[in-house]
Amino acid sequence: MSSSPPDRRPVAPLLQAAPLALVLLLFFVFPLLATAVVSLWNYTEYSLVPDVTQRNYVEMFEGCSNMGEGLCTTFRTYLSTLRLCAMVWAFTTLFGFAISYFLAFHVRSDTMRMVLFLVCTAPFLTSNVIRMISWLPLLGREGVVNQFLVGTGLVDQPQDWLLFSDFSVVLAFVHLYTLFVTVPVFNSMMRIDRRLLEAAQDAGASGWQTLWHVVIPLTKPGLVIGSIFVIVLVMGDFVTIGVMGGQQIASIGKVIQVQMSYLQFPAAAAQAVVLLGLVLLVIAVMTRLIDIRREL
């Protein structure tokens, strides 16, 4: 566009950005807007009624103002989802950080590092559903773990809390999502200038002090990105929580899925809007704490 007069705003950058903007508009912004609009619609057994009604939101928070009879369904469901989310986040961050630290600072050869890194992706070699189902013969009442525990006399009878419990849900999530933390944290760690570590050592810092004052601050962007992955994935999940929790543990994703299957699209849309708002809020807080753009 060199022919454009210099006093006008250049068109080329706009044109270059246009395809992506268009794709985002079409497949991201538009569906989101549609969801928001539908959440205000009314519905019957067999039809959606274009409308502006608060029904879906009112029904969602029905009984929430009355704390006397315990929490309302929606609050309880969010609490259950958030609790799982917090546990999964804590464990994946811990493990993800430890694995990355080992890979980045203890493994000397690049080849070995790559090999070990590929090993981390092993959980993704089978399908999601099969991976989850294969926990059953392991953790079940008559599974391998229980047979071992009873066989060695550690417990008198099979332990039921191993499966269809918070424990099994968190276990499955950690198994799945640790990689999502490992990758960005590893990336951040590899970019740390090794001279900083030497400087810390020269200045008399202990190993823990180096970790706390040098490594962790410099891997914060990786930690935040990993956390966003994990939080977004867990908050919206209904398959893993369903299968590993024996369908007995409430999650927002499950509620939305049930409503969808009963053609209650507007109610599901309202749930989705609230969930989206909450997740965005969490991400906003995290990015406020650490400016990812600057760190990257």
Add this chain to the structure above:
Amino acid sequence: MDKPIRAGRRQLLQGAAGLAAAGLAAPAVHAQGAVTLRYVGTAVNQHAGIKEKVRQDLGITLEYIPVTSDDVVRRAVTQPNSLDILDAEYWMLKKIIPSGNLMGMDATRIKLVDEISTVFTKGEVAGKKIGDQGTAPIKVSYLPARDAKTFATGQTQWLTLIPTTYNADTLGIRPDRVGRPIESWAELLNPEFKGKASILNIPSIGIMDAAMAVEAMGRHKYADKGNMTRAEIDLTMRVLTEAKRAGQFRAFWKDFNESVNLMASGETVIQSMWSPAVTAVRSRGIPCTYQPLKEGYRAWAAGFGLPKTLSGRKLDAAYDFINWFLSGWAGAFLNRQGYYSAVLSTAQKSMEAYEWDFWMMGKPAAQDIKAPDGTVMEKAGSVRDGGSFDARMGAVACWNAVMDENDYMVRKWNEFIAA
């Protein structure tokens, strides 16, 4: 992501429901060229064997479009133009018919209409009234006019669906672990099986199984388990919530394979179950019984419907196909899977006597009963759980349903899961 509701019934039957091309030699009647019918339904009846036979006998190509049962309703309500034949369950009609997307089928064009099982035409088996709680087919089988959006009260010329398959569901148990006779739905909530029971996490079916248990325990007598009042929904969910908090349930299941795994691995010893799932557990060499209970069965039924937009040669072809379906071959095919077919007289002619005796008469198998692929389903000498057609369908207590208070029920169910 959406798991099919009736995946269970399908698993065993699923054929290659591909979109095979239609390069076929049509009989003279169809000299104008082959007709292709787009057949939307859960894959329960979408078997490659049926498709091939239809092509040979009628020169009609079936294009199977397998979807989940939620999607059957969604398609019929929102995209009726995307299909030529709808394979729906009777309870779905309460959602579909008000949309006005299905036509009333002309009984005069269905040759064997008078031969259709009395389950559908009169709500009777062997002259005896059967339970009609819930969306019993008799309540939704007829329309007052071709284009009606409400149901007729008696028999008319206009049919909503022509039945394909139906069956009676009950509890599955592990006789080796239970160790005593089980005779009542109340056992589902018996603390004796604490941590070893399960129900399905499909609200509209799960709540009916729960209602069977609540009624059997003597806690409440429902006017209609398939159409509860809000107070009844509250009561049922309260009983379920108490049981859940007391640790009665090991897990809930949503999908056929989950129910098989729970039972086969010994996680549960008593649970709601579908007939093919019981067969699947047994085929692993693990004892499992589809236990008849004194309060009766929860039944379901499916059938063919035609979208209102269908006309001309496609409409003729659809009627041809439905008439063919009732003429015996398909009925025998389905009876051999343990389902029941609409016109039993023609199906009987297409079955071996020993097959008929086992599946329909409840007699001991004179020889091994084989699945269509040749694997042995039941050994010689075994008897079908629950016995004969008359014994099983005659003991139906209620039907899968959509309640008037469905929205409320779904909310309460979500509350129960969160409890």
